[in-house]
Amino acid sequence: MHIDSIVVGEFQVNCFILWENSPNALVVDPGDNPERISNFLKQNGLIPSAYLFTHGHCDHISALPILCREFPAPIAMHKSDLEWAFTKENDFPPYYKATDRPSVESRELKDNAYYLDAGLNYKVLHTPGHTPGAVCLYFYENSVLLTGDTLFAGSVGRSDLPGGNSRKLQRSIDFLATLPDDTRVYAGHGQCSTILQEKKTNYFMRFSNKIE
Ligand SMILES: [Zn+2]
Ligand SMILES: [Zn+2]
Known part of the structure; x- marks a missing residue:
């Protein structure tokens, strides 16, 4: 599996592009700079099979309308975020205005459900706390989260932030700590890591699981 990130927008969101057999690709969190995402796809001979969203925040979805014009494909998000992601509730002045919902198929990402898109198998882990419908996308065959x-x-x-819940977030973090140590963590902002590295060094995960 190929995985590349394009850092987009004011808040430096990692937009991930994943593919196994071109031209089919998954685009995760196309948050901004649609022209850069589009150029990357074209340079690599890729066409999105779907747009997946870890959550609904504007900085993770704003490139969608322009990308969908060039590369129409279904969008997939947890329903608890789909409810507000394309409404005025998602205005974040002065950086982002609410994103128009493109007229493509919308799918719901369901907790613990398995999906196959662009030839890639993944499981959805509902991890609320940052937002009610936040999910982690687990490409378990490749140990990628x-x-x-x-x-x-x-x-x-x-x-x-609105809809956030610190208790739920900690429960989600505790759950992620139960995944295999060698799982590679690709976060929505910043550097990559592994579950083991986070269990050793991340304050919020250190107490989730005892490390021998
Ligand atoms: Zn967010
Ligand atoms: Zn973010």
């Missing part, structure tokens, strides 16, 4: 704004290298996402 896309954590969005739930878990970062050395930190976790904010839980003080």
Whole structure:
């Protein structure tokens, strides 16, 4: 599996592009700079099979309308975030205005469900706390976990934004600590890590699981 990130927008979101057999690709969190995402796809001969979202925040979805014009494909998000992601509730002045919902198929990402898109198998892990519908995308065959704004290298996402919940976030982090140590963590912002590295060094995960 190929995985590349394009860092986009004011808040430096990692937009991930994943593919196994071109031209089919998955685009995760196309948050901004649609022209750069589009150029990357064209340079690599890729066409999105679907747009997946770790959560609904504007900085993770704003490139969608323009990308969908060039590369129409279904969008997939947890329903608890789909409810508000394309409404005025997602205005974040002065940086982002609410994103228009493109007229493509919308799918719901369900907790513990398995999906196959672009030839890639993944499981959805509902990890609320940063937002009600935050999910991690677990490409279990490749030991790759896309954590969005739930878990970062050395930190976790904010839980003080609308819909956030610190208790739920900690429960989600505790759950992620049960995944295999060698799982590679690709966060929505910043550097990559592994579950083991986070268990050793991330304050929010250190107490989740005893490390021998
Ligand atoms: Zn966020
Ligand atoms: Zn974010």
